[in-house]
């Protein structure tokens with residue numbers, strides 16, 4: 204193994220200082236002369252036909268420069284990322300509350316608000332669909348003409364029906380998970396600047412500048428090389444800024460294009476919650492069959508998910524749910540059916556875990572129920588069935604290495620003192636304590652359903668003074684991507700991290716590298732940057748060898764090229780390369796190994812590499828109020844290789860806290876499709892004060908696809924937290940809660956049922 208000097212170290216975040224000192228420039232901090240501000244006029248109804256527009260009075264408001272409706276769009280009125288079903292501005296029909304029906308640009312906030320009141324739109328209110336269950340009823344109103352059943356995905360393996368007949372235990376349960384709102388700190392925002400040469404620059408808070416580039420090009424009807432999308436420093440995203448910025452940027456760009464002035468569109472929190480995407484609510488019916496000694500023989504699962512009013516990313520999210528929902532176990536007979544249903548609720552799309560948390564709440568609650576039925580220790584039951592090297596997944600994929608699941612189970616069990624604590628759970632008269640476990644697997648990147656996007660590019664440049672610039676296609680959302688990529692480039696070039704500067708993504712520098720999602724950035728941007736750096740390194744080594752003279756290999760480390768006992772500084776070699784007219788820039792490209800999945804057979808190699816993990820949650824339940832307090836979470840995660848252990852721990856801690864919110868507090872309430880929990884005062888998320896003690900354990904089962912053995916880190920930590928907490932609540936109280944969030948009211952209600 205190579206002796207690493209930068210990779211694997213707790214390097215300080217490269218973007219940390221500018222963020223904690225308030226110097227980082229977010230999109231709303233950008234100052235542009237002559238800039239207009241913008242507002243979206245949203246539909247008051249979740250489902251309505253648009254009978255007519257009158258914007259003439261709004262246009263006359265002093266300070267108003269432009270009022271636009273769908274008819275003003277010069278290109279195609281289309282922003283759908285996977286399916287072309289979503290207009291930039293609604294034209295004939297609105298399908299969710301708050302959907303854009305008109306846009307205003309003005310010189311002042313007062314003018315915007317005045318004009319908003321004067322936009323007259325005639326609606327014919329239609330009966331809406333407000334749950335997946337309603338949407339599937341034969342007489343349900345149709346959200347789109349093609350019907351409400353948007354997708355049916357499946358897994359098929361063996362013969363579950365026969366296998367159930369041979370099982371000693373057959374358990375059938377239904378679990379429910381809710382909408383979840385991202386509540387990133389910085390609401391969505393974009394700045395569009397029309398250039399004199401007929402091109403447009405869009406700077407925004409976003410995850411996927413390439414989606415924005417494409418959407419703006421489509422709606423303006425101009426080629427992609429006339430659209431330059433640049434990421435602004437982004438204050439959190441969690442999936443919520445994957446495709447939604449196409450809409451926000453499309454709106455700003457359209458207004459800028461029509462007014463020929465820069466336009467800034469920044470959502471207030473209420474507007475953000477109203478119009479942004481959410482995590483899919485799901486109902487999961489799981490039927491599991493086990494032998495008397497605890498081997499899982501069969502699983503039959505039906506998932507019904509509310510996808511909201513448009514397809515957005517649902518095909519990819521629900522594919523992940525479908526192939527992950529049996530759990531990370533060896534199950535010879537499997538049947539999964541997932542139904543994605545269109546409704547007039549807010550659109551559901553990407554959210555950290557991307558369809559995984561719903562699946563895992565079901566399979567990990569089920570494993571706990573199975574262990575209880577068998578009278579087995581829950582970790583022992585999981586160990587008995589865990590996927591390992593060379594085992595076959597529920598979709599028939601043979602795993603070829605890099606399976607750290609068992610090790611995460613052992614480490615989480617031992618570090619949490621599981622055995623001892625299971626013996627002393629319950630206790631107290633009012634306050635009772637419990638401990639629960641949950642495991643997960645997570646297919647890194649987009650897998651078979653998004654394989655055409657599974658590639659990334661990067662560009663590395665060494666300057667004459669020895670400083671290094673890197674341009675990548677992956678965005679920094681707060682997850683630490685730029686630090687990790689800086690470390691990878693620094694390691695390969697043998698320089699310090701401070702020598703490397705990673706640029707905010709600019710679509711005019713690096714070509715389409717796919718989205719920054721699915722825990723793929725370390726692997727994809729990391730590998731692409733590594734390849735670019737490696738090429739430049741080779742050229743520099745050749746020159747350094749000539750400069751050093753002598754024989755044997757030349758190495759580069761800590762800013763020096765060395766051969767034998769002789770060294771020269773990195774910057775002398777870079778300077779010499781320029782004098783010799785040797786190019787010190789290179790592009791790197793990385794594409795994943797192939798994945799394949801047959802939608803007809805419902806089987807295949809769904810993802811090319813997986814991350815694995817186990818969390819143990821400890822709770823205290825107040826039996827008088829039903830309040831659950833999570834006191835400690837022990838989280839063991841297989842990340843392949845921790846490029847930056849501090850960063851991995853940061854992701855684990857953040858994910859666990861967000862998972863506690865999902866488990867206990869976050870209650871997204873809709874009234875006829877309109878969110879009534881539109882602010883942080885009503886939609887409660889955990890703060891630092893609610894964070895329990897979190898013990899992070901890093902497990903490294905290296906991935907041959909690297910870089911340096913790394914695989915995905917960012918999303919997984921949220922995935923098993925909710926079922927671990929639910930299982931701990933069961934251990935404490937004997938009450939099984941099959942629906943989250945487990946608010947005090949819910950827990951108290953269940954406690955009262957068993958007391959009766």
Ligand code: MOS
Pocket residue numbers: 410441442443445553554555556557719720721722
């Ligand atoms: Mo992330 S939920 O894959 O944008």
